[in-house]
Amino acid sequence: MRILIRYGKRNEYLHQKVSTLKMKYPHIDISIDHESEYNNLENVDLLVTNSIISKAEIDSSNILKYLIIPFTGVNQLPLDELDQKGIKVINSHINSRYVAEKAIALALALLGKIVELDNNLRIGNWKHSTWTSIYEMKCGIIGMGEIGKKIINHLIPFECQINTLERYKNKLQSNFNYYESIKDVCLNSDIVFVSLPLTNETKNIINGDILYSMKDKYIINVGRGDVIEEEALYNALKNNILKGAGLDVWYQYPQSGSVTYPSKFPFHEFKNIVISPHCGGGASRCRSEEIDGVMEKIEAFIQGEEINNVINTTKKY
Amino acid sequence: MRILIRYGKRNEYLHQKVSTLKMKYPHIDISIDHESEYNNLENVDLLVTNSIISKAEIDSSNILKYLIIPFTGVNQLPLDELDQKGIKVINSHINSRYVAEKAIALALALLGKIVELDNNLRIGNWKHSTWTSIYEMKCGIIGMGEIGKKIINHLIPFECQINTLERYKNKLQSNFNYYESIKDVCLNSDIVFVSLPLTNETKNIINGDILYSMKDKYIINVGRGDVIEEEALYNALKNNILKGAGLDVWYQYPQSGSVTYPSKFPFHEFKNIVISPHCGGGASRCRSEEIDGVMEKIEAFIQGEEINNVINTTKKY
Numbered sequence: 001m002r003i004l005i006r007y008g009k010r011n012e013y014l015h016q017k018v019s020t021l022k023m024k025y026p027h028i029d030i031s032i033d034h035e036s037e038y039n040n041l042e043n044v045d046l047l048v049t050n051s052i053i054s055k056a057e058i059d060s061s062n063i064l065k066y067l068i069i070p071f072t073g074v075n076q077l078p079l080d081e082l083d084q085k086g087i088k089v090i091n092s093h094i095n096s097r098y099v100a101e102k103a104i105a106l107a108l109a110l111l112g113k114i115v116e117l118d119n120n121l122r123i124g125n126w127k128h129s130t131w132t133s134i135y136e137m138k139c140g141i142i143g144m145g146e147i148g149k150k151i152i153n154h155l156i157p158f159e160c161q162i163n164t165l166e167r168y169k170n171k172l173q174s175n176f177n178y179y180e181s182i183k184d185v186c187l188n189s190d191i192v193f194v195s196l197p198l199t200n201e202t203k204n205i206i207n208g209d210i211l212y213s214m215k216d217k218y219i220i221n222v223g224r225g226d227v228i229e230e231e232a233l234y235n236a237l238k239n240n241i242l243k244g245a246g247l248d249v250w251y252q253y254p255q256s257g258s259v260t261y262p263s264k265f266p267f268h269e270f271k272n273i274v275i276s277p278h279c280g281g282g283a284s285r286c287r288s289e290e291i292d293g294v295m296e297k298i299e300a301f302i303q304g305e306e307i308n309n310v311i312n313t314t315k316k317y
Numbered sequence: 318m319r320i321l322i323r324y325g326k327r328n329e330y331l332h333q334k335v336s337t338l339k340m341k342y343p344h345i346d347i348s349i350d351h352e353s354e355y356n357n358l359e360n361v362d363l364l365v366t367n368s369i370i371s372k373a374e375i376d377s378s379n380i381l382k383y384l385i386i387p388f389t390g391v392n393q394l395p396l397d398e399l400d401q402k403g404i405k406v407i408n409s410h411i412n413s414r415y416v417a418e419k420a421i422a423l424a425l426a427l428l429g430k431i432v433e434l435d436n437n438l439r440i441g442n443w444k445h446s447t448w449t450s451i452y453e454m455k456c457g458i459i460g461m462g463e464i465g466k467k468i469i470n471h472l473i474p475f476e477c478q479i480n481t482l483e484r485y486k487n488k489l490q491s492n493f494n495y496y497e498s499i500k501d502v503c504l505n506s507d508i509v510f511v512s513l514p515l516t517n518e519t520k521n522i523i524n525g526d527i528l529y530s531m532k533d534k535y536i537i538n539v540g541r542g543d544v545i546e547e548e549a550l551y552n553a554l555k556n557n558i559l560k561g562a563g564l565d566v567w568y569q570y571p572q573s574g575s576v577t578y579p580s581k582f583p584f585h586e587f588k589n590i591v592i593s594p595h596c597g598g599g600a601s602r603c604r605s606e607e608i609d610g611v612m613e614k615i616e617a618f619i620q621g622e623e624i625n626n627v628i629n630t631t632k633k634y
Contacts, residue, residue, distance in 0.1 A: 108425060114423070115431065117594055119436075122586075124585075126571050130599050132601055133600035133603070157470040259441035260441050275434075279447070
């Protein structure tokens with residue numbers, strides 16, 4: 001049995017954990033990428049990766065049963081090809097609480113003017129310090145996975161009214177407000193939290209029609225950039241339709257360490273937004289928790305048990 | 318009966334509310350400062366003020382029974398002189414939830430690197446995005462008034478351990494950790510929230526002895542600047558003993574609109590802090606809620622009822 005880990009090459013904690021696993025299961029071939037002789041996926045039973053996997057690599061696999069990614073979003077994977085080969089994709093929701101924390105931090109920073117007031121006071125300017133409280137606000141939640149549910153946990157002590165979609169009603173509290181459409185959720189909320197995965201169905205689902213109707217409302221996105229229509233979001237902010245935005249997820253990402261703006265539109269010039277470099281899952285302790293989760297799954301596989309969190313190949317999340 | 322309001326001269330909401338009150342009680346003389354002929358407090362029964370009151374003014378009062386301030390902190394008032402004249406001071410805790418919100422916003426911004434990452438991404442820099450989560454942290458609460466209790470409400474969904482003083486034990490949950498001294502609370506916490514009033518007893522109560530022991534810990538202050546020893550706080554941050562601070566309250570305040578740094582020490586040069594211009598109570602809706610509170614108290618006085626929130630002149634808060 002061969003297990004290949006193409007992830008965390010320089011992570012000491014991962015190396016420790018893999019050593020322990022090797023001692024426990026000496027008959028299993030377990031390698032971390034850089035010390036392995038593999039250049040394709042032939043004879044690999046289980047692959048752990050946080051990078052894009054090519055169609056050629058998938059073709060080269062003959063016995064691959066599982067592909068484990070240590071985080072949540074699977075939108076960069078060729079899910080149809082993996083499905084055709086019968087390879088199951090496993091993800092993890094271990095970082096959901098940190099993404100929810102980032103959503104709340106961005107919302108409080110945006111409404112509380114934390115960035116602007118810090119920058120001002122550093123040059124001795126105390127003015128314009130009136131800010132907007134989130135207490136008793138009407139909060140829309142679009143995306144009701146682990147992140148959405150945890151965002152609600154944090155909003156309850158702020159005595160917020162929770163608005164979401166009718167179809168989540170059976171798994172949530174009855175005192176929330178339920179609406180048929182995303183547009184209705186947005187129009188009945190003061191601030192909208194978006195934590196949707198990116199799929200064919202969710203791409204641009206928050207479109208110009210919705211955004212241009214959101215006069216004086218706030219939007220927070222910690223899901224994926226492309227679920228909100230890029231140009232419409234830019235225009236809604238530029239024309240002061242939206243009152244503000246807190247954005248952790250983007251439309252352009254750096255290829256290497258070079259200077260890269262997060263969109264082809266100059267969002268970075270706006271004063272009415274707080275921006276963040278897609279680091280909702282980047283809490284320092286998150287990496288070791290990810291690795292613990294991956295190790296549990298590998299061990300379940302070795303012992304012939306079911307592995308949790310298999311991606312639904314139809315829904316693609 | 319004469320009621321004088323030296324507060325909110327230009328606030329339309331206050332003028333509306335006062336007009337309503339005058340219509341309801343036409344026999345009572347109620348004035349807002351700039352439309353009044355008073356230049357001393359002679360024949361005034363009740364004074365509302367948000368400014369400093371001089372000892373000469375107190376001397377000039379002959380029948381003054383109540384002094385109402387629309388916010389919480391009374392440290393700028395000559396409490397001994399007021400007490401000698403038998404004038405009761407009334408404050409308000411109406412802004413406590415907003416001060417608690419500011420404390421949480423500062424903590425999430427500090428640990429989540431919200432200011433630094435926003436400033437960096439605006440110049441196309443995505444690096445160093447690893448941040449520290451507040452989940453499961455040990456949180457010390459120093460000051461257990463309305464603000465402290467509300468801070469705890471917000472920390473519970475983060476699954477934090479709450480540490481505070483033994484003497485609050487009878488009014489709090491049994492699953493918190495209780496310590497005899499402020500130093501013990503600080504040394505057993507990862508992050509310490511300070512919401513103490515400023516009195517003779519609390520001035521510099523968090524001193525160098527405590528601060529220099531707080532290696533790799535965070536401190537958030539939304540009480541009053543002077544409860545933390547200024548130079549020791551500066552040194553603890555400068556020498557990287559403290560890992561960081563979120564500070565809304567200060568040691569120097571602007572006299573007019575001029576450029577004023579918040580301390581004689583250059584805190585504003587530090588990267589490991591998030592700073593804010595004493596605006597915990599500055600949420601936009603807070604002013605109208607303050608006015609509603611003042612009006613309720615005036616009406617209680619007119620109707621001969623007890624007024625809530627009389628300051629304890631011994632404890633001075």
